[in-house]
Amino acid sequence: MRTKTFRLWALAVILASGACAADKIAPKIDKQKLEAYMRYAEGYAAQVSISIDDPTASSFKGYFRLLVHLSNGPHKVDRVYYVTADGQQFVNGNIWPLNENPFADTLEHMPTDGPSFGPETAKITMVIFSDFECPYCREFAKTMRDNIPQKYPDAIRVIFKDFPIASMHKWAEAAAEASHCVQNQKPEAFWTFHDWIFEHQQEVNEGNLREKILGFVKDQNLDAAKASSCMDTHATAEEINRSLEAGRQLQIQQTPTIFLNGRTIGGAVPWDTLNAVIQLELNRPKDIPGPTAAKCCEVTIPTVVSK
Incomplete structure (x- = not known):
């Protein structure tokens, strides 16, 4: 979650006036009035649809x-805000209690399932939300695969999450589904597929994707009939949908987006930059609690003024 200028909006006219008896009781909000207030305060354009969930514990x-x-049409983004327990103030920004990890809220919603490599006991967990058709995802994938396994084999666990942006990339979602069809047959083959699809990204198109994937399957001595059926029936589509939803809850707007122990890194950063963040985490001050758990393909929500 990106650091933003901290804003505290008093919403006495927006939120229900009754104070809560305890922090565990979520405040009641008038969603219609809050939407109107938010649309004005954030400057969201008229064509942007806004849906507000009920407040939950943080x-x-x-x-x-x-x-x-x-x-906005096919583009979807989730944003996280905070509301005070008395229902009178609305916060847009990061809240950092000094006795907690600064990325605690992000980590609370971070998925830990999916294809991975590196030990589960590693000091750093890197979660990558990626799109197989995104050229910058290809660039970052090469950076990551050329460096992490060799330089940090015991210190970093890498988890891959799918975030295909179907509105921009015609075959990304099908490739994501196929990657899980491959994984279901042979878990370790996922990373072979990952490297192969990115390496051949510029040769792949919507028309030849299936043929090329089945060629890969045969080369890996996997069951082509099973893979074909898996792709035809979209047997792994729900896994992709869950990954997309997890990404939206983390407010992802571009691919690749990387979370390194909860810290957000956006775009295909070079190795020197990524390594500097890794070193920052490995040398985290002892009094700061540890975790418990180039732009491409950016989804933008239009506002009447740029931010």
């Missing part, structure tokens, strides 16, 4: 998490 005492779903 890791920050006195604040409840409020997930807001924004959509």
